[in-house]
Amino acid sequence: MSPLEPARARRVAVLGGTRVPFARSDGPYATASSQEMLTAALNGLTDRYDLRGPGAVGEFVAGAVLKHSRDFNLARETVLGSALDPRTPAYDVQQACGTGLQAIVAAANKIALGQTESAVAGGADTASDAPLGVNDGLRRILLEARRARSAAARLKALARIRPGHLVPDVPRNAEPRTGLSMGEHAAVTARAWGISRRAQDELAATSHQRLAAAYDRGFFRDLVVPFRGLERDQNLRPDSTPEKLAALKPVFGLDHPNPTMTAGNSTPLTDGAALVLLASEEWAKARGLAPLAYLTACETAAVDFVHGDVADGEDGLLMAPAYAVPRLLERTGLDLADFDVVEIHEAFASQVLATLAAWEKRGLPPLDRARLNPTGSSLATGHPFAATGARIVATLARQLAERDAPGKGLISICAAGGQGVTAILERP
Numbered sequence: 001m002s003p004l005e006p007a008r009a010r011r012v013a014v015l016g017g018t019r020v021p022f023a024r025s026d027g028p029y030a031t032a033s034s035q036e037m038l039t040a041a042l043n044g045l046t047d048r049y050d051l052r053g054p055g056a057v058g059e060f061v062a063g064a065v066l067k068h069s070r071d072f073n074l075a076r077e078t079v080l081g082s083a084l085d086p087r088t089p090a091y092d093v094q095q096a097c098g099t100g101l102q103a104i105v106a107a108a109n110k111i112a113l114g115q116t117e118s119a120v121a122g123g124a125d126t127a128s129d130a131p132l133g134v135n136d137g138l139r140r141i142l143l144e145a146r147r148a149r150s151a152a153a154r155l156k157a158l159a160r161i162r163p164g165h166l167v168p169d170v171p172r173n174a175e176p177r178t179g180l181s182m183g184e185h186a187a188v189t190a191r192a193w194g195i196s197r198r199a200q201d202e203l204a205a206t207s208h209q210r211l212a213a214a215y216d217r218g219f220f221r222d223l224v225v226p227f228r229g230l231e232r233d234q235n236l237r238p239d240s241t242p243e244k245l246a247a248l249k250p251v252f253g254l255d256h257p258n259p260t261m262t263a264g265n266s267t268p269l270t271d272g273a274a275l276v277l278l279a280s281e282e283w284a285k286a287r288g289l290a291p292l293a294y295l296t297a298c299e300t301a302a303v304d305f306v307h308g309d310v311a312d313g314e315d316g317l318l319m320a321p322a323y324a325v326p327r328l329l330e331r332t333g334l335d336l337a338d339f340d341v342v343e344i345h346e347a348f349a350s351q352v353l354a355t356l357a358a359w360e361k362r363g364l365p366p367l368d369r370a371r372l373n374p375t376g377s378s379l380a381t382g383h384p385f386a387a388t389g390a391r392i393v394a395t396l397a398r399q400l401a402e403r404d405a406p407g408k409g410l411i412s413i414c415a416a417g418g419q420g421v422t423a424i425l426e427r428p
């Protein structure tokens, strides 16, 4: 085939996944960097799937939302400190909370086009080890001092430093263009869609109960590698009930009557890392690895939450999947009812419920709740931003494989910046 001829897409197998247990920020992983957590996940995957040795993996694609300047190319630095062959090419991807899934899609597309045979993809994040920046005023003075051509000019620049310059630049969990936090944006959307407190608390309790049940039956045995003394997600509270959650005080949307969002029906700030192993069918067969599922389609969307009406539920910050999923279904000729499992990232319970309401408004059938996040999701596991995509892909692939029958799974992830990343996994 000439390089100018279009390549025929190959099927991309999801072979497995590994993550460290997720931890609440400023807890057990407070002194761990994203790179250390990503390395632990990568070494776990390398051991489990025997990925040592020259050229075992074609590419490593990963990312982090909160990144230190020393992690210029976090993925490559991680490879160099891991058990993987140091000659494995690696690069970073960043699409906020969609990072992990977008990294997986980028790697899968190369495999589909025959440009590589295998890849590891995912992400890591830590709010505990957040990259504090030098404040902008001080940064400008230091740059000027560095450029100075004489000692006198350097001293003159440095003499402008004032105590206020020592205040660090702390990354904010807020949209730069609106100044509102993710939670405040979600509270606006929750009001617009009339999402009740009770419905949010029920969804959150279900997430905890299902995650606990999945751990108890050994579902995560192959998916989680212990790290720093943790064997399960630290945020998990198996005894969560809507009644207990109803006692928590609201934390977002306090400027309106009857605020509904609490620490219990919102994800906590979380540290962790997750990865998946992807490959062509030929590569998997040659290594004797059975595909869990195939990544067969993906779709992204973005909403204009900046110029639109802030109180408009349609274009709320986290509502892009309400556009991406109908488009994905139209393009693939599938219906919501065709999916055995639907994995919606739970940034906030209200955002999941608003997404479901928006899908129905766009003519999709109501979702059978038994199929929604059957092994729990981010409200229970926690949400280390860039790690969530790989957690969900690995979890969904394992669920489809467990059924031991043909099946389909849908993934929907909302992201900061008004974006949504969605995908389909299938087991023929």
Ligand SMILES: CC(=O)SCCNC(=O)CCNC(=O)[C@H](O)C(C)(C)COP(=O)(O)OP(=O)(O)OC[C@H]1O[C@@H](n2cnc3c(N)ncnc32)[C@H](O)[C@@H]1OP(=O)(O)O
Residues within 6 Å of the ligand: 097, 173, 182, 183, 208, 237, 240, 244, 245, 248, 251, 262, 263, 264, 266, 267, 268, 269, 318, 346, 347, 348, 383, 414, 415, 416
């Ligand atoms: C695209 C996206 O994904 S956007 C999403 C991005 N992520 C975010 O924006 C993170 C949002 N989360 C946050 O900012 C914070 O976690 C907050 C503001 C919600 C809560 O922060 P905190 O107040 O520090 O929460 P904290 O963990 O202390 O919990 C508050 C209380 O609720 C309790 N609680 C929390 N969850 C539960 C639960 N499931 N069951 C019972 N009690 C609970 C805690 O025990 C605590 O009780 P206490 O005050 O008696 O100790």
